[in-house]
Amino acid sequence: MSVLSEMLRNLFSKPVTTRYPAERVPIPDGFRGRVGCADDRCIGCSKCSLVCPASAITMVDSPRMVEFKGRTLERKKRPSIALYQCIRCGLCERHCPADAIHLRNGQSINGSTLDEVVTCTL
Numbered sequence: 001m002s003v004l005s006e007m008l009r010n011l012f013s014k015p016v017t018t019r020y021p022a023e024r025v026p027i028p029d030g031f032r033g034r035v036g037c038a039d040d041r042c043i044g045c046s047k048c049s050l051v052c053p054a055s056a057i058t059m060v061d062s063p064r065m066v067e068f069k070g071r072t073l074e075r076k077k078r079p080s081i082a083l084y085q086c087i088r089c090g091l092c093e094r095h096c097p098a099d100a101i102h103l104r105n106g107q108s109i110n111g112s113t114l115d116e117v118v119t120c121t122l
């Protein structure tokens with residue numbers, strides 16, 4: 001193929017890239033994306049923090065009342081997750097006894113402030 005015909009073909013063909021984030025490709029089921037924790041379910045047991053191989057979870061102060069297995073518990077801590085440090089292994093989700101922490105299908109952890117990449121709330 002000559003250079004000229006290659007140029008003409010590319011000139012009239014659609015771009016192969018997507019205009020992310022305006023256009024997003026469908027995310028498959030089971031995609032391990034952004035990690036989030038539901039404050040109202042978390043019992044502050046620290047298991048997620050202990051199993052995290054990337055040391056991405058730090059337990060921080062968060063006094064609150066939580067319903068767990070029919071009882072109301074006074075809890076003092078919740079996990080804070082450094083999303084830029086997380087390797088999306090899913091161990092925190094697997095070991096959480098309260099079904100409080102999950103990997104969601106959010107693709108991006110872009111952010112310009114620390115609060116945008118360190119999270120707890122789902």
Ligand code: SF4
Nearest residue numbers: 052086087089090092
């Ligand atoms: S998915 Fe893995 S690396 Fe990420 S916070 Fe959970 S345990 Fe840590």
Ligand code: SF4
Nearest residue numbers: 042043045046048096
């Ligand atoms: S998210 Fe789950 S494992 Fe982590 S502190 Fe809360 S209850 Fe425990």
